[in-house]
Amino acid sequence: MRFSQTLESAYASKADLVLAALLAVAGIALIWLNQADGSHFTGGLLIAFAVFVTAYRINRRLAVIAVPYLWLLVFFLVPFIIVVKISLSDPAIAIPPYTPTLELSEGWTGLKSFFGDLDFENFEFLASDPLYYTAYLSSAKIAIISTAITLLVAFPIAYGMAKASEEWRPTLMMLVILPFWTSFLIRVYAWMGILGREGFLNSFLLWLGIIDDPLTMLNTNFAVYVGIVYTYLPFMILPIYATLEKLDVSLLEAAEDLGCTRTQGFWLVTLPLSMPGIIAGCFLVFIPVLGEFVIPSLLGGSDTLMIGKILYEEFFSNRDWPVASAVAVILLLILVVPIVLFQRNQQKQAEADQ
């Protein structure tokens, strides 16, 4: 009796380790045998899980905290370091299309020559060619203007949603999210159909008699703005709606009671209190729009200069991976500033909510 109990508790306490060992063995076996597609991936996942289980046993706190950091390390930091490395390389007609590549078989001298071959040539090139910095500036301009337009369109919609009666809100919310149910690409193509010379909008305006000749809208910056505002509108509406919905109606009554007109109440109470949502929405639009590629390439014209498009051309038309990587690295550095600001805003909001 006593013996079996001891055995049982010993087994129970070691069960997780046994499981971890089994998982690790299975993972290694999968990778070793390499029988099917994705066996490397599955094997890697099994091993990672085994490592986590073991770490959890050794130090629970550390293991739990480590998960997001590991995620960031594997899926953000390592790829970023690879991109940085490529941006410091030279283009080459090879696979992969750059030199140097790290040859561990050559040992210390290989490592030395590897680092010796890295340089900042691509960054110097970006600084010398006006194409790039005008593209950055033009991207920033388009991002700022379209963020502002999105805000102007989104705020009344969010306000209307928050003021709508309780039973209507889920429906309205649904309508805002609904476009996500079709592919983003198809929706942008739809805009090509609407904005084209023979498109719906032109035919409609001609039919109304407002214009005599079709307007050139497609392949202009106007179309890019339309596409961006349309695509990113939900990202602006939802955070603003979230803050407006939380707004206590009695605050507006109090403002009115203290002598405000409805309009003054809006400017003095509603707007300041929805600021966190406005800021969050602006960042959620501005950050992705800055690097936007699909919308300008489909709706924009040859004069629409956006860094995302340049990036694409460097990678796929020029096959100049090092310059493309350098463009990406600088884009990321530019974005770090608003991202940090965004995080700070979120944090402030969280503190205020407590």
Next chain:
Amino acid sequence: MAELSKTPVVFAPWNDPNEKPLIQFKNVTKRFGDFTAIDNLTLDIYAKEFFALLGPSGCGKTTLMRMLAGFEMPSEGQILLGGQDIVKVPPNKRPVNMMFQSYALFPHLSVFDNIAFGLRRSDMPKDQIKDRVAEMLRLTRLEKFAKRKPHQISGGQRQRVALARSLAKAPKLLLLDEPLGALDKKLRNDTQFELMDIQEKTGTTFVIVTHDQEEAMTVASRIAVMDNGKLIQVDTPSGIYEEPNSVYVADFIGDVNIIEGNAKVVDGGIEIHYAEGAAPIHAKTDKHITDGQRVSYAIRPEKIAVTSEPMADRANHAHGTILDIGYLGHLSSYFVTLGNGQKVEASMTNSRRLSRRDFTWEDNVWLSWTDTAGVVLTE
């Protein structure tokens, strides 16, 4: 009923026919769809009163207050403030301010800016605003917290900010919607007296909405007991407590024994026969009662003495056994079953220590009360 007052002159403008009421509700009805929240209500409130609207939730007291603030329009009837109809005047144009139940402090503004909010909407010059806010901060003892945001101060302090903000514009009328509801009991008691003090200092007319009868009794000069959109009784706290006009009011305010029976008119009062074989209750009343009329007799527990022998100088005696004792510290409630099965609650002040208490469970006791101790009610 004798009115207890700090000043030798009794404050009772409602008894003075020459006094003009500050607020007049004239046949006011308010409907929300099919629901009638206020039903043909007429009420006068006088300047410098501390007027309490008391009733269970859904009785219409909040609607009444919101109509005074201007957030609701009556469906029918008139509301006069200082003789002028204010029904069409929007909230921001009324000389009325409200302290909200949730306080409704602006979370993005400091305590100072919250209090200054209303003043800045008026045409008061800047330096005067500063002085007025400082005065309000002093009145509510918040000087130290002027720069803090509402989420950085305690619940009691927030309550005082809300009060200061609503008083800052020196309104003719201040509305308080369950002002103490969010405070714990001890703080609530302190704040009640503080409210009365501030009301006296500023001379503002206060209308308070509450469902807490103790709060209403403590602070108010007059109480209106409401039910289903109607006023049941409007009277001073002592009037409401000692002379309720109906079983509803007697039952709503404080503890009470209600005994139903048939009246018999006798010399100098009436007798109430409430049970077979039980001695009738002797009572005095101003009401016109006819023989055989069904009446309710309401008597407060503290008006009944619990003794081992009947008290000869009292008109009513009943014998019974103690069923239960509720010990509340300062007093004890005795639940006594009379010989005829009627249950009566009587309370005695614990002027002696517990160890020397006279009675315990199952003891046979006598209950005695005078013929003026209870109220005869016909509705």
